[in-house]
Amino acid sequence: xRKRRGRRPSRLAAIVAGVAIAVVVVLAWRHYLAPPxxxxxxxxxxxxxxxxxxxxxxxxxxxxxxxxxxxxxxxxTFCPDVCPxxxxxxxxxxxxxxxxxxxxxxxxxxVDPERDTPExxxxxxxxxxxxxxxxxxxxxxxxxxxxxxRVYFAKVHEDGADADDYVMDHTSIIYLMGPxxxxxxxxxxxxxxxxxxxxxxxxx
Ligand code: NI
Numbered sequence: 406x407r408k409r410r411g412r413r414p415s416r417l418a419a420i421v422a423g424v425a426i427a428v429v430v431v432l433a434w435r436h437y438l439a440p441p442x443x444x445x446x447x448x449x450x451x452x453x454x455x456x457x458x459x460x461x462x463x464x465x466x467x468x469x470x471x472x473x474x475x476x477x478x479x480x481x482t483f484c485p486d487v488c489p490x491x492x493x494x495x496x497x498x499x500x501x502x503x504x505x506x507x508x509x510x511x512x513x514x515x516v517d518p519e520r521d522t523p524e525x526x527x528x529x530x531x532x533x534x535x536x537x538x539x540x541x542x543x544x545x546x547x548x549x550x551x552x553x554x555r556v557y558f559a560k561v562h563e564d565g566a567d568a569d570d571y572v573m574d575h576t577s578i579i580y581l582m583g584p585x586x587x588x589x590x591x592x593x594x595x596x597x598x599x600x601x602x603x604x605x606x607x608x609x
Contacts, residue, residue: 451580451588452477453553457514457540460527465540467586474509474589474605475582479556481517481573482529487594489533491579496534497598498605505609511537516558516575518547554580581605 452467459465476495480488492513499506511534515521518541521529526539541547551558558575577594579601589608592601 451554451591452582452586455514455540455546455550455553457542457546457550458523460523460530460539462523465538470510470512470582471586472584474584474608475512475580476509476601476605477512477514477554477580477582478578478594479514479516479551479554479558479575480577481515481575482521482525483517484573487577491577491594492530492533492537494594494596494598494601495579496537498601499534499536501598501602502605502609505606508609509605512540513537514540514547514550514554516547516551516556517560517573518542518544520569581608583608 455465455467457465476499478488478491478495480491482488492511495511499509499511502509513526513530513533515526521539521541523539523541526541530537530539540550542550550556556576556578558573560571561574562571579592579594579596580588581590581592581601581604583589590604592604
């Protein structure tokens with residue numbers, strides 16, 4: 406009996422020690438190996454205050470879009486292929502959402518404010534979607550917006566070409582921003598409208 410009594414506490418101690426070690430291992434794994442869940446879902450810091458002018462010449466800030474999801478794409482109206490493809494994809498994705506599509510505003514921000522005046526944008530965006538918003542501004546305003554969205558752009562001018570004969574190099578990413586103006590998801594310009602609509606639905 407004495408022996409048994411003596412073994413019991415030691416077995417209990419072994420169990421306690423085992424549980425303690427397991428807890429420490431799990432905590433250490435979560436701390437050092439697994440990234441905290443909050444960091445994963447927050448994603449990169451994309452977006453921020455913008456101050457631009459829409460296709461009707463009306464000043465626009467991010468506050469004008471609060472309460473709506475926004476699909477944002479930076480490009481320029483003279484773009485030969487990638488921009489039209491991206492904007493068609495955005496428009497198709499919104500139409501695929503049916504009635505829910507009304508919760509999403511498609512926004513096109515030019516990286517070529519020199520040529521993309523409000524008038525030029527108005528003509529252009531209406532080809533893609535009746536609710537598409539076209540934004541332009543001064544070069545400084547456009548630069549600030551591009552920086553907020555981590556979009557790169559640069560004017561590429563061929564030697565000997567006319568001053569207004571140039572193309573714009575630019576990042577081609579479609580961003581989905583939430584009703585609170587924060588980043589939700591991004592899509593490559595060649596993501597299909599079905600894939601984008603499906604992803605948006607997950608947030609609605
Ligand atoms: Ni383009």
